[in-house]
Structure formats: C-alpha cells, structure tokens
Amino acid sequence: MTPWRLDIHDELGSTSDLCLERAQAGEAAGLAVLARRQLRGRGSRGRDWQDPGGNLAFSVLLRPEGEGAWPAGLWPFIASLAFYDALAPWIPDPDCMRLKWPNDVLLDGRKAAGILIESGGDPGGRWVVIGFGANLRVAPPIPGRDLACVAEHGPPPAPDVVAQGICDGLDRWMAICAGAGFAPIRQAWLDRAHPLGTRLVVRGESGQVEGSFEGLDAQGLLLLRCADGTRRISAGEILLLDRGATAPPAGGGIAAAT
Structure with a gap:
C-alpha cells in the first residue's frame, strides 16, 4: 500500500506543478495534492484547464520501482480505472459513464474528467506525476466544447472524498497489475469503455x-x-x-x- 500524504490547499496555481517540484526535490512516493481552486491548471496537448471552483483538481506523485516499474503506457489505464471507480458511487446509472481511450471519463458521451501524466527521473529513481481533473459541481462554459459534470446526475461528492477514492483505486489497480500484468487491467478498462463498434x-x-x-x-x-x-x-x-x-x-x- 502506498503511504499517502494528502496536502490540501484552498488555492493553488497547479497541483501537478507542485508535485513536479517536490519530485525533483526528492519527495517520496505518496504525495497527494488537492486544490479547492486551481488558477493555472494544465490539460492535455498544452490546453488550459479552467477551474471555477468546487471541482476536482488533484495530483499524485509515485515512484514506480521493482514490480511497479511496468511500461509507461500502462499508467493511463491504471489511473483511469482508479478515477472511474472513485466517481462511480455518485452516478446512479452506470451505463451513462464510460471511459474513452486512453484516460478520459465520459458522462452521457460528454467529457467530465480527464488525466494528465508526466514522468521523469532523478538520482533517487523514476517518478510519475498523475493529475486528475473532474467537473464535479459545474462544467465550465467552453466555446466549441460540450462538457458534462457529476452534479447533472445528483448531489456531487466533495473533492477530498473523490481524491481519497482515487488513492484507494490506485493502490488496488497497481496491486493487480503488479500481480497479474496488464491483461486484467485491459479487460477491466474495456468493461468500462464505450462499446465496440463506436x-x-x-x-x-x-x-x-x-x-x-x-x-x-x-x-x-x-x-x-x-x-x-x-x-x-x-x-x-x-x-x-x-x-x-x-x-x-x-x-x-x-x-x-x-
């Protein structure tokens, strides 16, 4: 089990940037950073991530080694399974929530959550920073984008509750991957993804x-x-x-x- 240490901030530039700084300074695995409001969030492909407050802005630092040092391409699936399972208790109809390759979470076919993974190394070994962003209370209005939020399906969870669920899920799926390889991860991801033929x-x-x-x-x-x-x-x-x-x-x- 990862020795998680939750660091909560009322306001922060970027949770992933803080994890990256700590990683490069030699921070041990298990750092988990949550911001109640994030000012300079980063999305995939250099996009901005807009945070109106009340949503999830959360990043973790891991240092994979030994049995956990699997190929980097497996991390999106491990992280997205943990994310899906952390959000699932607040979605009454499981059929409306699906994963999209490699690590987006969709509600009713619209993006509600996503992940950004960054990795590197230092004299202390490899590190991985995984950023999780989710529209819990509100989907920010973005021209040309049709986004969803958890609140459309009922009362949304508190961000720290989702963060703890992600940490628990990461421990679970990392243990499965370490013990049985990618095959069960692959099947679990497919079980939660949009249907074949989409x-x-x-x-x-x-x-x-x-x-x-x-x-x-x-x-x-x-x-x-x-x-x-x-x-x-x-x-x-x-x-x-x-x-x-x-x-x-x-x-x-x-x-x-x-």
Whole structure:
C-alpha cells in the first residue's frame, strides 16, 4: 500500500506543478495534492484547464520501482480505472459513464474528467506525476466544447472524498497489475469503455482518420477499424461520432487534468 500524504490547499496555481517540484526535490512516493481552486491548471496537448471552483483538481506523485516499474503506457489505464471507480458511487446509472481511450471519463458521451501524466527521473529513481481533473459541481462554459459534470446526475461528492477514492483505486489497480500484468487491467478498462463498434475520429499531427472502435491490443494501443483495415493508434485526440454530434473544433479549455 502506498503511504499517502494528502496536502490540501484552498488555492493553488497547479497541483501537478507542485508535485513536479517536490519530485525533483526528492519527495517520496505518496504525495497527494488537492486544490479547492486551481488558477493555472494544465490539460492535455498544452490546453488550459479552467477551474471555477468546487471541482476536482488533484495530483499524485509515485515512484514506480521493482514490480511497479511496468511500461509507461500502462499508467493511463491504471489511473483511469482508479478515477472511474472513485466517481462511480455518485452516478446512479452506470451505463451513462464510460471511459474513452486512453484516460478520459465520459458522462452521457460528454467529457467530465480527464488525466494528465508526466514522468521523469532523478538520482533517487523514476517518478510519475498523475493529475486528475473532474467537473464535479459545474462544467465550465467552453466555446466549441460540450462538457458534462457529476452534479447533472445528483448531489456531487466533495473533492477530498473523490481524491481519497482515487488513492484507494490506485493502490488496488497497481496491486493487480503488479500481480497479474496488464491483461486484467485491459479487460477491466474495456468493461468500462464505450462499446465496440463506436465510431471514432482520431486527430494526429498528420491529419485525422475515422473508423470504429475495435478494442485494445496487448500493449494498450487503440485498435481502429478503418476502410483500409485495422490500425493501431499510439497517440492522438479521440472524438466520438456516435452521439449524433459532429467532431468539435480543436482548442483549449477542456476539463482534462491539473
């Protein structure tokens, strides 16, 4: 079990930035930083993460070693499973909450939560900082983005309760991965993901491709069935087409991470 140490701030620039600073200063694994309001949150692909207050801005510092030193590509799945399980008690209809590759949490097909993972090393060994951002009380209004929040489904949980649930989930899924490898992680992620056959668009540096979700390969790469066959996707922005909406424009401000 990780020796978690919860550090709560009323206001903070970025929970992940604080974890990164502590990691580079030699902080031990188990630091967990929660901000009741975050001023300079960071999302994926350099986007800003807007925090109106009352939502989740939370980051953790881990130092994987020994059996926990699995490939970096497994962390998005471990983290997203912990996140999903921490939010699930406040979503009465489990069918409305799904995971989107590799680590977004959707409510009714709209993004409600996401993760940003950063890693590095120092003389003390490797470190991983995982930032968790969730719209608990309100979805910030972002032009061109259709976001969801937990409060649409009932009274939202307090951020510190979700943070503790994430820590418990990380311990659980890290132990499963250490004991049995990626296979049970992969299956648990697929059980919580949008259905096979879901139409997707993948945006990357060289353009975009459309196809249907065919699952994950043994390394966690996205399998996308396209007109010219099945492709293995290692990176890109994934957009769902089966909600009856067109793909939104690229831009900043999604509720992604901290």
